Amino acid sequence: DEGFCSASSMLDQTDSSSKPLYWKVTSPTLSPSHLQDLPGFTRSVYKRDHALITPESHVFSPLPDWTNTLGAYLITPAIGSHFVMYLAKMQENSRSGLPPNDVERLIFVTQGAVTLTNASGISSKLVVDSYAYLPPNFDHSLKCDGSATLVVFERRYAFLDNHITEHIVGSTDKQPLLETPGEVFELRKLLPASMPYDFNIHIMDFQPGEFLNVKEVHYNQHGLLLLEGQGIYRLGDSWYPVQAGDVIWMAPFVPQWYAALGKTRSRYLLYKDVNRNPL
Numbered sequence: 609d610e611g612f613c614s615a616s617s618m619l620d621q622t623d624s625s626s627k628p629l630y631w632k633v634t635s636p637t638l639s640p641s642h643l644q645d646l647p648g649f650t651r652s653v654y655k656r657d658h659a660l661i662t663p664e665s666h667v668f669s670p671l672p673d674w675t676n677t678l679g680a681y682l683i684t685p686a687i688g689s690h691f692v693m694y695l696a697k698m699q700e701n702s703r704s705g706l707p708p709n710d711v712e713r714l715i716f717v718t719q720g721a722v723t724l725t726n727a728s729g730i731s732s733k734l735v736v737d738s739y740a741y742l743p744p745n746f747d748h749s750l751k752c753d754g755s756a757t758l759v760v761f762e763r764r765y766a767f768l769d770n771h772i773t774e775h776i777v778g779s780t781d782k783q784p785l786l787e788t789p790g791e792v793f794e795l796r797k798l799l800p801a802s803m804p805y806d807f808n809i810h811i812m813d814f815q816p817g818e819f820l821n822v823k824e825v826h827y828n829q830h831g832l833l834l835l836e837g838q839g840i841y842r843l844g845d846s847w848y849p850v851q852a853g854d855v856i857w858m859a860p861f862v863p864q865w866y867a868a869l870g871k872t873r874s875r876y877l878l879y880k881d882v883n884r885n886p887l
């Protein structure tokens with residue numbers, strides 16, 4: 609049925625099982641062709657306490673200190689955050705640069721593969737769904753032979769006496785499901801919940817039709833990347849249709865809520881500051 613709004617044309621018919629994990633992050637469904645080249649059309653929004661940054665708004669430029677890598681900064685302190693979130697598109701023979709002193713880094717691979725080498729020369733290969741946490745002032749380098757897309761979070765580490773963080777390499781699928789009392793979504797966390805860590809990365813899964821029970825308002829900030837699926841994000845008094853590839857900034861106290869729609873599960877990656885007194 610070629611009807612203008614027939615369900616089949618609205619729902620993504622590609623058989624996603626034949627595609628690599630998170631493939632839509634780097635090949636998002638852009639707006640219908642008749643909207644794509646509509647002058648000035650974008651789903652992106654920037655308000656005082658939230659922003660929705662959609663793929664057609666990403667602006668890439670060479671990442672300073674990295675080699676052969678294009679970066680699109682999506683969230684930085686200029687938006688009001690205490691962290692940065694950027695996409696890094698590593699091309700062949702690319703190499704990462706180090707973050708500034710006292711800045712911790714977490715990278716998560718959404719496409720391709722990179723090799724992480726630490727100061728003692730130990731290398732690990734990171735493929736899609738793998739991640740690495742680098743403590744502040746931890747010497748390391750990421751190298752890519754072919755191509756890779758990373759989502760990177762960096763933050764000036766909030767030091768605590770007698771607490772240090774460890775270098776961590778892992779993958780989402782190896783993290784245990786955590787209890788989510790009163791909520792139906794499935795939750796994994798990529799970092800330990802212990803005090804040294806001043807943020808965590810939540811990976812949250814919703815089946816179509818599932819939604820957040822609590823319409824949250826909290827002091828923590830969020831940087832969100834929708835890895836899979838589609839749904840409606842409520843931010844403040846605005847309601848946004850969202851899909852894999854979309855990025856959201858949530859300022860402290862912005863009312864937030866999500867409902868998953870469509871035929872496939874939603875999975876999003878969420879930065880959240882934790883373990884530090886807000887004063």
Ligand SMILES: NC(=O)N[C@@H](O)C(=O)O
Nearest residue numbers: 810824830864865878880
């Ligand atoms: N927005 C959202 O998903 N928030 C919660 O998951 C949370 O842990 O803050």
Ligand SMILES: [Mn+2]
Nearest residue numbers: 824826830864
């Ligand atoms: Mn929240």
